Amino acid sequence: MSEIAQWLKQQQKLLDRELSKRLPRANARPATIHQAMRYSVFAGGKRIRPILCLAAAEACGGDPKLALAPACALEVLHTYSLVHDDLPCMDDDDLRRGRPTSHKVYGEGIAVLTGDALLTEAFIMLAKTPETKRYGVKHYLEELGQASSSLKLIGGQVMDLEGEGKDLSKAQLIRIHEAKTAALLESALRLGAMTANATPKKLEALTEFGSHLGLAFQVIDDILDVTQTTDQLGKTAGKDEAVAKSTYPAIMGLEASKREAHRLTDKAHAALSVFGEQAHRLEQIGHYMLDRDY
Amino acid sequence: MSEIAQWLKQQQKLLDRELSKRLPRANARPATIHQAMRYSVFAGGKRIRPILCLAAAEACGGDPKLALAPACALEVLHTYSLVHDDLPCMDDDDLRRGRPTSHKVYGEGIAVLTGDALLTEAFIMLAKTPETKRYGVKHYLEELGQASSSLKLIGGQVMDLEGEGKDLSKAQLIRIHEAKTAALLESALRLGAMTANATPKKLEALTEFGSHLGLAFQVIDDILDVTQTTDQLGKTAGKDEAVAKSTYPAIMGLEASKREAHRLTDKAHAALSVFGEQAHRLEQIGHYMLDRDY
Numbered sequence: 001m002s003e004i005a006q007w008l009k010q011q012q013k014l015l016d017r018e019l020s021k022r023l024p025r026a027n028a029r030p031a032t033i034h035q036a037m038r039y040s041v042f043a044g045g046k047r048i049r050p051i052l053c054l055a056a057a058e059a060c061g062g063d064p065k066l067a068l069a070p071a072c073a074l075e076v077l078h079t080y081s082l083v084h085d086d087l088p089c090m091d092d093d094d095l096r097r098g099r100p101t102s103h104k105v106y107g108e109g110i111a112v113l114t115g116d117a118l119l120t121e122a123f124i125m126l127a128k129t130p131e132t133k134r135y136g137v138k139h140y141l142e143e144l145g146q147a148s149s150s151l152k153l154i155g156g157q158v159m160d161l162e163g164e165g166k167d168l169s170k171a172q173l174i175r176i177h178e179a180k181t182a183a184l185l186e187s188a189l190r191l192g193a194m195t196a197n198a199t200p201k202k203l204e205a206l207t208e209f210g211s212h213l214g215l216a217f218q219v220i221d222d223i224l225d226v227t228q229t230t231d232q233l234g235k236t237a238g239k240d241e242a243v244a245k246s247t248y249p250a251i252m253g254l255e256a257s258k259r260e261a262h263r264l265t266d267k268a269h270a271a272l273s274v275f276g277e278q279a280h281r282l283e284q285i286g287h288y289m290l291d292r293d294y
Numbered sequence: 295m296s297e298i299a300q301w302l303k304q305q306q307k308l309l310d311r312e313l314s315k316r317l318p319r320a321n322a323r324p325a326t327i328h329q330a331m332r333y334s335v336f337a338g339g340k341r342i343r344p345i346l347c348l349a350a351a352e353a354c355g356g357d358p359k360l361a362l363a364p365a366c367a368l369e370v371l372h373t374y375s376l377v378h379d380d381l382p383c384m385d386d387d388d389l390r391r392g393r394p395t396s397h398k399v400y401g402e403g404i405a406v407l408t409g410d411a412l413l414t415e416a417f418i419m420l421a422k423t424p425e426t427k428r429y430g431v432k433h434y435l436e437e438l439g440q441a442s443s444s445l446k447l448i449g450g451q452v453m454d455l456e457g458e459g460k461d462l463s464k465a466q467l468i469r470i471h472e473a474k475t476a477a478l479l480e481s482a483l484r485l486g487a488m489t490a491n492a493t494p495k496k497l498e499a500l501t502e503f504g505s506h507l508g509l510a511f512q513v514i515d516d517i518l519d520v521t522q523t524t525d526q527l528g529k530t531a532g533k534d535e536a537v538a539k540s541t542y543p544a545i546m547g548l549e550a551s552k553r554e555a556h557r558l559t560d561k562a563h564a565a566l567s568v569f570g571e572q573a574h575r576l577e578q579i580g581h582y583m584l585d586r587d588y
Contacts, residue, residue, distance in 0.1 A: 089402035108383035117444035124439035145418035
């Protein structure tokens with residue numbers, strides 16, 4: 001196993017322990033919802049958002065341990081968005097990370113409430129973030145709140161729902177991915193940096209990195225949906241085409257999409273130049289996220 | 295119009311203005327969700343939670359204006375819970391406050407996202423609460439987060455869902471109402487008091503008031519579901535019996551339920567004795583909420 005793969009595995013283990021400690025106990029009453037919350041949080045996610053948060057803290061000269069509260073909050077918030085996006089009234093997905101989705105196991109009512117509870121828990125977790133000279137819980141809350149609001153994360157899902165079956169332009173597609181994917185990655189990086197008391201200039205550079213990283217990641221996701229099988233993906237392959245969803249390959253073709261992914265990847269890494277050696281881990285994570293087999 | 299009815303109307307107007315200022319604009323993109331958010335927030339609610347918040351600030355010697363941020367957050371959070379509770383996979387209600395529910399107007403997918411967006415917005419609004427010597431945004435966040443978590447508000451809805459068609463004991467029913475209704479009323483009072491830098495002892499007294507008030511309110515709600523018409527209620531009457539829901543009248547009979555409502559009402563008012571004259575408004579609101587025609 002490569003050094004970075006090993007490091008990522010360590011971080012995932014650390015985060016799983018922290019998530020388990022910070023979530024309500026599985027036997028808390030009423031038991032159903034607490035089991036359902038853990039079912040979705042511990043479904044084998046790659047923990048990309050919390051890992052970016054920890055690495056951003058490190059890149060800004062901070063102690064990643066101080067970023068564990070927002071890191072866990074980010075993962076729990078991301079999980080809520082998956083649980084709700086999978087619902088029959090939304091993307092209607094039966095499989096997620098190779099396992100039945102929440103509403104298939106617990107029913108739709110409990111799945112809606114599980115998402116609600118995870119979103120609420122994310123904000124509760126965030127309150128435990130240590131304050132620095134520049135940033136307090138007020139700033140952390142506004143940061144995560146805005147990234148996940150109707151103007152960003154939720155707005156992206158709305159545009160995605162409304163775009164199904166329509167021919168979207170490249171600009172519209174970028175707007176959806178910026179809102180639905182990039183905004184939360186940017187926020188993960190910024191929150192980590194804030195726990196290290198980073199300067200506004202560093203936050204800016206990380207925002208740029210996150211923006212390009214998020215778009216590149218999404219272009220690659222669109223490519224993989226075309227080129228890989230359900231087994232390889234752990235979710236239903238060919239889904240985008242089946243529901244006539246606008247994707248990069250659909251709009252600009254497969255080869256141009258691959259070139260676009262490379263261009264965005266380069267821009268992401270260029271944004272890290274201000275950090276020099278300190279951004280080593282962030283660079284590695286970027287390569288790991290984007291060097292998928294497409 | 296009585297003095298208290300006039301004062302409540304004034305507060306409702308003030309809160310409507312504040313809510314409108316603090317919510318994302320109706321024409322923010324994507325437009326659908328921002329219209330749907332306002333559709334449900336401005337559906338003619340009585341604004342009981344935010345009014346309790348403002349009155350609690352006053353009872354603790356504070357300026358109610360400083361409690362406007364948590365007051366708005368409480369109402370927006372309450373609205374999210376109604377939008378999700380009305381969904382077909384939950385209580386399946388077509389009418390709320392005399393108007394079609396969110397999913398009837400916007401479809402189920404948008405209704406789920408509208409609830410999500412309102413919940414998120416509630417926490418964003420909360421971040422604007424002025425800090426006091428004793429309390430910061432960290433405390434406000436933990437207060438509202440816990441009251442609306444899987445252990446309280448959401449847990450209450452889970453128990454409610456799971457209890458349908460079953461014979462619940464009085465103790466189980468109380469546990470549901472304490473979680474689903476009383477916890478957020480308690481939190482409304484506590485948040486208002488916190489903006490006035492209230493002592494822990496005062497927070498305790500308000501918690502007791504909120505707990506009895508919430509239970510009394512729910513007993514009366516159960517009674518009205520039996521004794522009033524759909525037109526009088528602005529929501530489907532006789533619904534509880536139709537879905538074989540355990541209610542106070544079902545468990546202990548109508549007359550005993552009325553006596554229970556009176557007993558809880560008295561206990562609520564007794565809890566305010568430590569505030570003396572300063573709790574005048576809170577007492578009036580209590581009478582207003584509980585002196586319904588049952």
